[in-house]
Amino acid sequence: MSLEARIADYVATQMPEASDIVVDRLSRISGGASRETYRFRLSWLEHGASKSRALILRRDPPASLIDTERRIEFEAYRAFYGSTVPVPEMLWLEESSAPLDYPFFIAAEIEGFQAAPALLWTDPYLPSHGKLAERKWTILGEIAKADPVALGLTSVMPNVAPGDCWSRELGYWEQVLDDDQTEPLPIIRAAIRWLRANPPPPPKTIALVHGDYRTGNFLFDTAGNIHGVLDWEMAHLGDPLEDLGWSLNPVWSFGRNLAGGLVSNALAVSVWERSSGLKADPGALHWWTLFNCVKGQAIWVSSAKAWIDGGNREPIMVYPPWALQNAQDRAVLKVMGRL
Template sequence: MGGAEPDRPAGIDPARVGGWLTGNVAGLVGPVEFALVAGGRSNLTHRVTDAAGATYALRRPPTGGVLSTAHDMGREWRFLCALEPTAVPVPRPLAFCADPAVTGAEFYVMEFVEGTVLADAAAGSALGPAACRRAGEQTVDVLVALHALDPARTGLGDLVRRTGYLQRQLRRWHAQLHSSADRLPRLAADLALLDEVHDLLLAHVPEQTAGIVHGDYRPGNAVFGADGTLLAVLDWELATTGDPMADLGWLVSGWQHPGEDLVPTTDGPSTAPGFGLRDELVRRYADGSGRDVADLPYWTAFARWRAACISAGVQARYLAGHMADDGHLAEARSRGEHVTRLGESARAALRGPDI
């Protein structure tokens, strides 16, 4: 239920999708082969190889358990198209399918960027200290480039909302947390904690600015070259317009130091030799962007609470069988403790002297 049939890629009707690709992607030569790319936690990514050996990436939503406002393929596609001409490196968008009859949902196809995704410390160690140093610097510099863009001049002006970004985010993730809890009763024990953190965040909302927000910006959502150059930023499904500090808070909250006990929002490569410390990242960002980072403790607390809400949703989808078995099913079963620890660390930060 919700998973792939034997020899059938998750969420893909090979005959229909193959025919659509042949007719809509310039230069693609049928027939094609599909392979699920491990590493995603939300939308499904397939590597598509055509008869000439060329490779492409196909993105589509999970096969079920989709939460309200999440997994919007059209939104991802729009951000890729808007950012391709800018200084922010993204995969080249190739074709969008708005007809769910083809394979059960909208999907899009983009360039497959070869390189290393720095999803964990092992990936960083394999790259080497010098390349890791450059990768860390590039991660910050590309974020500065993204936050320097004017949404209106980039063609995204209609996405700018008059209501506060943080208020919208708190409302959205709080609702999705409760939706996940309804489908996964074991999360009920964390609801009181995460509800408390939600109320603390709402009570301390700082003054906000406007820009483009990736929503899940980190080395695990980017492709790097062998020398550490950032070649492409991936996974724009949570992109929106809002306060750019949300991206910095998310990046910093997942940037773990070697031997540190503080639970990161997501796995990352930062404990591998060569990566700088959090303070170095923040200082480089502040110098490059000219932004005031005094409210960063609030934004890291928000990132931890939001990560707990997302983690709960991912766990609910995997355990309900709505995600393909891409190597993370066992990890999903153990996410309960992760949700609790993220909530506790966010609450501790909000009760601290810097908030």
């Protein structure tokens, strides 16, 4: 049975009032190394009326560069739907492998906007950088100041004490490196030693951390507006500076020596501070930026390992380690003042 027909069968179990359900225009969206992402159109009859909707399917792959719980991603999206943090509407989460071979969720598609960073360095997007940066770090500030308890996220995400944020994250990603590295990583190991010897102060509040907030993971238009923040699969509770540090990871400068390829680090931080109402202690932010270089390398190394082990032989698993592993080492050197 085709994937279209299997999706239609599944949707029928979720929409008992619908009949004549049809799935068409199914196509895979390139990228998406952590989940397989498809767009499709759903059409159905409801009380005699013909309806249709553009939807997104996010399905676990056989092996991924990031091991995460799709329920956490689903609930993070759902928590922010309708808020000042724009996200797509979540519809159904399926944790069983029976309907489509692997767990998945289905969401509404936010149509008509772009996510590819390469477009931003061309007309007509070039004049939008200032506005886009303002929106980008304002939204990140909104995420930082959101109350995870009020959002209902503390029941689906492991809690963490403020003093344990840094050690939990560093320990997790160091273990990923220990498990998945296929060659020695002298620069990353030196960075980890420095991080352990110079821990940051605890955050004043525990926040929701998106975990992958960067240019490329939100939908933008030519005017510099952001219409959807995507890729919440690494969301967790922690230090709000963690997200800010990830957004300043030099690999996300796209060779432009600017935060996210858009504006100076100082401007990005000032927008975030104004929006979040928090102060980004420079020493702590430096720690979290370097930490995120280690985290990035762990992700690229895991991608290579998943390909080498044969769990996932998609070309997308090769591209990140080939394109970014050395750049991530250079990012470490830059953040440590060695480059």
